[in-house]
Amino acid sequence: MPLSRQLVLSLFSIFLALFIGAVWISVSNTKNFIEQQLSSHAQDTATSLGMSITSYIGDKDMPLIETMVNAIFDRGYYSAIVLKDADGKVILERRNPVSLEQVPSWFINMFPLSPPVRVTELNDGWTIAGQLSVQSDPGIGYGQLWDNASDSFQLILLMFLVGLVLVWFLVRMITIPIMALVKQSEAISQQKFDRVELKPKTLELRIIVDAINLMSERLSDLFGRLTNQAERYRDFAYSDELTKVGNRRAFDLAFEQILSDAEHQTSSFLMFVRLSSLNQVNCNIGFLEGDAYIKTVSDLLSEHLNKQDIDFTLYRLNGGDFALIIEGIDEVTCLDLCQQLIDKCNAIEKSEYESGTAQIAAGSFNYGDRKKAILEQVDSALTQANFNPLKWQAVDKLQTVQSNDTWREKIKALLDKDTADFIAQPIKSFSGDEIYQEWFARFPEPDSKQHIPMAELIPATIRLDFSQKLDELLVRCAFTKLSSQSGTVGLNISRLSLLKPSFQHWFVTQLTQLGAQCSHLVLEIPERCLFSDTNNFLSFIVNVQNLGVKITIERFGAQIASVTHLRAIKPDYLKLDGRFTKNIHTEKDNQLFVHSLVDIAHGLNIKVIAVQVETAQEAQTLKDMQVDFVQGFFVGAPIALEC
Known part of the structure; x- marks a missing residue:
């Protein structure tokens, strides 16, 4: 019970007791006073009337005695007057029934008046001639007592209500600051x-x-x-000090992480951008102009890439060499992007740039490829780009495997079939307790038992604008299977779909229909979502959380999401980017960085999950750093779900 209610009820109880006690005492005192008055009144009447009729007692003059008694009795203040002779025989009696029409019976029963009978002896000289008894009428006393009780009740009730109002204001003065302190304490937590x-x-x-x-x-x-x-x-x-983009170390970590990430296999591309005239600018004009050249091209690349709806990271490797890792696109998009970037670079070309502004090379890579081989292929293509009139060159194997028409027909057939398979990988605590399973979707080929490579399917759905329909299919199939699961399930949905209001509305509707099963669902969202249309996305996340769904921010640390965004969204879990956890037992720099991320997350009451954990050494290091849960082949490989 709230403190304010306890205070109000306590003070109300005290005031109520005081109210009842005050009314009771007032009425009781008045009752006693009225009884004394009735007794005194009866005694005075008996004495005075007795003295008046003493000389007429006997057979001397009874009519006169009756006249005198009637004169007194008819005034209405007496309930009985009885005259007896010396032998105790009643010679005259007058009685008046008690009339209590305006006084409630419950009040009479609660405060009964008992007017005493007062007796006086009638002396005729030296002998007792008779006895006169008088009893006052209690009806008038009850009327006075009721009027007094009513007046007292109204006055004390008014004081009681005024007191309650004052108490309410007093409690408000106390509880409002207290509640403000409680809310602030919760906010601090x-x-x-x-x-x-x-x-x-x-x-x-x-x-x-x-x-x-x-x-x-x-x-x-x-x-x-x-x-x-x-x-x-x-x-x-x-980060590179001059351009503020990722440096060579960040590139190596990210590149190696993607090559070793078996869970998130997607189509990825590596681009090298070389500032063709940097050495000439440094020698002929100076290093300050060279730095400005580097900064201008870096800003140009970042600005153009930010306008594209793609998942990219830009790095400066050394001098005038930049690397660009792009995930989730296909070959056609990659080649178009090469031409767009060259066009942007050519647009800022100056006369000082004797060898042109830049040259670009691009190559694809996937999970399991060798890092050295990919770097050599793209570097070789970069050398060839210097002799290419277009100023960009793709690795020879880059070619469009299937046309848009072919992909469109394949995706439509997949959507018409309306089915998807899933593989699941557990997320566990260091004691072995499973927190939830992450489900990865697989879509079968329409005309075979093979599964479509996700590295090819996802870019095609993005290019052909089928990503939302594919995610809706994934959600429907997952929700159908969820009812037969006893544990909690994590689902990945693409950033493009999550940021669309139409998908957000559809997804919330599906969750509403899912009902109580929502408490067994974890929605995993990319960290990049935190930087897009924050207010609209935050509203969507709040609606999802209100339905009981838990939230995980994945690949955390790749961008260092604003802590303000984390405070607003209040996710349940953060998944560290795999580049920082791979071989963390030997990477001191990564240990320091991850430790700081864990401190920030725990400060926000958010649990931390480390992914791609493959060895006992990595797991032990993460445990020592207070990471809460782990995911990877060390704790459980992905397994296909039974249909």
């Missing part, structure tokens, strides 16, 4: 360091509010320094 702007009028509460605000400011500063330290370390270890 989620790394939201807002101030309590309310200034309580109560000195003690004001001191507490000031202390909490001071603590919030210091924690905000501490967490900000921690975040900045992680970002500075990432920049120092993995």
Whole structure:
């Protein structure tokens, strides 16, 4: 029960007891006073009337006695007047029934009046001539008692209500600052360091509010320094100082991670961009102009690539050499992109660039390829590009395997078949408990038992605008299988679909129909989603979370997502990018960086998952760094789900 309600109920109970007690005491005192008045009134009447009729007792003058008694009795203040002779025989009696029409019976039963009978002896000289008894009428007393009780009740009730209002305001004065402090404490636990702007009028509460605000400011500063330290370390270890893009070390880690990532096999391409005239500019004009040349081309590449709806990362390898890793596109898109980049570079060409602005080479690579062979092929193509009038050259094996028409027919047949297979890989704690399984979709060839290579299918669906329909098929099939699963399941959905309002609405509708099974679902979203239309995407994520679905941000660390975005989305899990966990037991720099990411995540109450864990040494190092869960061949290889 809330403190405010406890205070109100407690004070209400006290006030109610005071109210009842005050009314009871007031009425009881009035009752006693009225009974005394009735007794005194009866005694006075008996004495005065007795003295008046004493001389007429006997057979001397009864009519006169009756007249005198009637004169007193008819006034209505008496319930009985009885005259007896010396032998105790009643010689005159008058009685009046009690009339209580305006007084409730319950009140009479609760506060009964018992007017006493007062007796006086009638002396005729030295002898007792008779006895006169008088009893006052309680009806008038009940009326007075009821009126007094009503007036007392109304007055005390008014005071009671005024007191309750004052108590309510007092409780509000106390509880509003307390609730503000509670909310701030909850916000601090989620790394939201807002101030309590309310200034309580109560000195003690004001001191507490000031202390909490001071603590919030210091924690905000501490967490900000921690975040900045992680970002500075990432920049120092993995960013080029001049261009702010990834450096050679970052490229090596990312390239090796993709080549060894068995879970996320996708079509990937490597481009080399070489500034053809950098040596000439450095020698003829100076290194400052050379740096400006490098920065201009780097910004040009980044600006153009950011406008494309592709998953890319740009690196500066050394001097005037850049590398570009692009995932999830096909050969046609890659070749078109080469021409677009060359056109952009040619547009900024100057007379000082004697050998042209740049030359480009491109080659494809997939999971399992040898790093050295791929680098040699693309580097050889880069040399050939210098002699190519187009200024770009693709590795010889780059060619369109299937036409758009062929892919369109294949995808339509796949969608018409409306089925998908899944392979599952567990995510476990270091004690071996399974947290959830990540499901990877596989789509069978329409006319065979083979599965379509995802590295070819995904780029084709993007190019032909089928990605949303493919994701909808994946979700429908997964939800159908989910009902037969006892554990929790993680699903990957493409960034393109997740950012479309039409898909968001459709997905929330499907989750609503799924009902209670939503609590067994984890939605894995790429880190890049955090940088696109944040407000709309945040609203979608909140709707999904409200239905019971958990959220995982995957490939975390590749971009260092803004902590502000993480605070807003509040995911349940973060999956570290595989490039930082591979061989982490021997990579001191990666250990420092991952440790800082884990500290940030745990500060936000987010669990951390390490992926591509393949050896006991990697697992032990990650455990020592407080990583919560692991995924990879070390804890479980992907297995096909039974249909």
